[in-house]
Each structure stands twice: as C-alpha cells, then as structure tokens.
Amino acid sequence: MLKTVLVRIFIAFAAVSSLVLLFGRIDYAWNWRVPWEYRALFIKGFYYTFLVSLGATALGFCLGVAGGLARVSRSVAARELATMYVEAFRGTPLLIQIYIFYFCIAAALHFDNPLIIGMVTLAFFSGAYITEMVRAGIESIDKGQVEAARSTGLGEWDTMRHVVFPQALRRIIPPVTGQFVSVIKDSSLLSVISVRELTKASEVLNATTYKTFEAYLPLALLYLLITYPLSYLTQRLEEKMKYD
Numbered sequence: 001m002l003k004t005v006l007v008r009i010f011i012a013f014a015a016v017s018s019l020v021l022l023f024g025r026i027d028y029a030w031n032w033r034v035p036w037e038y039r040a041l042f043i044k045g046f047y048y049t050f051l052v053s054l055g056a057t058a059l060g061f062c063l064g065v066a067g068g069l070a071r072v073s074r075s076v077a078a079r080e081l082a083t084m085y086v087e088a089f090r091g092t093p094l095l096i097q098i099y100i101f102y103f104c105i106a107a108a109l110h111f112d113n114p115l116i117i118g119m120v121t122l123a124f125f126s127g128a129y130i131t132e133m134v135r136a137g138i139e140s141i142d143k144g145q146v147e148a149a150r151s152t153g154l155g156e157w158d159t160m161r162h163v164v165f166p167q168a169l170r171r172i173i174p175p176v177t178g179q180f181v182s183v184i185k186d187s188s189l190l191s192v193i194s195v196r197e198l199t200k201a202s203e204v205l206n207a208t209t210y211k212t213f214e215a216y217l218p219l220a221l222l223y224l225l226i227t228y229p230l231s232y233l234t235q236r237l238e239e240k241m242k243y244d
Contacts, residue, residue, distance in 0.1 A: 023213070034214045038205050045201030046222055052115065052197060053184040056122035060183070061176060063127030068134020069160070082131060089128035095189050097121055102193045118190035126183050133175045137168035174237040181230045185223065198222055 023030075035042065070082035089097065101121040106112065141164050149159040191200040198219055206215035 028213065030213070031211060032214060034209050034211045035205065035218045038201075038209075041201045041204060042198065042218060042222065045196060045198040046226075048115065048195065049184065049187050049197040050226065052119050052122065052187050052190065052195065053180065055119045056126055056183050056187070057176075057180045059120070059123035060126035060130055060179075063123060064130025064134050064176075067127060067131030068138060071131060071135040072138050074156075086128045086131050089125050090132075094121075094125050094186055095192065097125060098189060098193060114190070114193045114195045118187070118193060118195045122183055122186060122190075125186070126179055129179055129182075130172075130176060133172045133179070134168065137172040138164055140171060141167050174234050177230060177234045177237060181227045181234065184226055184230070188223075 067082045067085060070078040071086075073079055073082075098118065098121050101124075102114065102117050106117045111117070138160075145163055145167075146159055149163040150156075154162065187195075187197055188199040190197055191203055194200065202215045202219040206212050209215070
C-alpha cells in the first residue's frame, strides 16, 4: 500500500514538473493573482457543481432502479418503455438533451430554473446508464436462489424485494459510484444554460480578465479534487467486492 502511494506521488510530481517546464517555455504573462481574486466565484461554482451532481445521481439512481426493474419485468410494455428510455438517452449527446430540456420542455412548461433543469437532465442521462447496471446486477443473481425463494412460498415481488435486489444492490454500488464521477464531469456542460457551476465560473473569469490559463488550469485541479477521492472509493469498493 505504501509503495503504491509513493509511486503515485512520484508520477504526479514528475507530471507536474513536466507541465511547469512546458508552460515556462510559453511566451505568456502569467498572473496567478487573478484566480485568487476571483476565488469566491470558484467556491460558489464548486458548491453548485457538487450540489447538481449529488442531486442528479440521487434522482438518477431512483430512475435507474425503476428502469432496471422494468427491464427484467414480465410486462412487455414496461420492458419496451425502459428499453426505449435507455436507448434514447444513451444514444444521443448530453449537450443535445440539455438543449431539449431547457429550450423545449422547460419553455413549454413555463419553468425557468437552470439549476433544476440541469439537475433533471443529468438525472435522466445518468439514470439510463444506472438502469443497465441494475438490470445486469439483477440478472447476475443465480437463478437457483430465485427458485428456492419461490419454493418457500414467496411471490415474485417478495422474491425480488427480499432475495434478489439486496444482493444485486451490493454488486452495483461500485459502478454507480463511478457513474457519480462521470456526472460530476458531465455537469460542466450545464454552463451552456448559465448554471453557475465550475466551468461557468472559469468562463466568466476568462471573459472578464482574458487570462485563459489562469481561468482553466484551476478548473481542472478543482474537478480533480472532487473526482479523485470518488474514483479511489470506487476502486476500493470493487476490490472489496472481489473478496466478499
């Protein structure tokens, strides 16, 4: 464990040193006081990014569970509806979905809250992927357990609720955590509808000061500060699952 940490530190130090040397060769007037002066903007963007991502993942998980159960349902209508949902949201770009939700659906409903609209859009997008995770988790449970539960007198719904789904849930926790990381990065696209998340903060800073590097390099670092702990947690969960 210690050896792995030391290796990662060495690689990170080498990468940062290389970037510093490369940037030092650019004919550019660096001014790192600029992002510090606009730190309140980044802090607010950091808060909104995490808030939107957390809300989208929570709602997306609910949609994914419902979609996953529908995908393995005996009802043809439920299966087809869930399949069409998955194909529609996984088969189209997220940016287009944001435009449709904001400029079409929300406009038709006379609702104008970019934060909520962005969160809902990300939820539907991530929910499509979580649907497939839930479906795969349910189908991975041995059929013998289902037959044994049914032989004890449990109905189809009780078997799913008490036997199949609890085991499937443990198996899908790591990929769902990984999906949370993806949602955080995807939230950067919400800047197109003026959600004041991290990317929008950098865009405002760049437009105001014309300091592109100072605007976007801190952005990359802040996203890394959010996503790396979650990525590490996902890896640990996956390793734990191998031995459970």
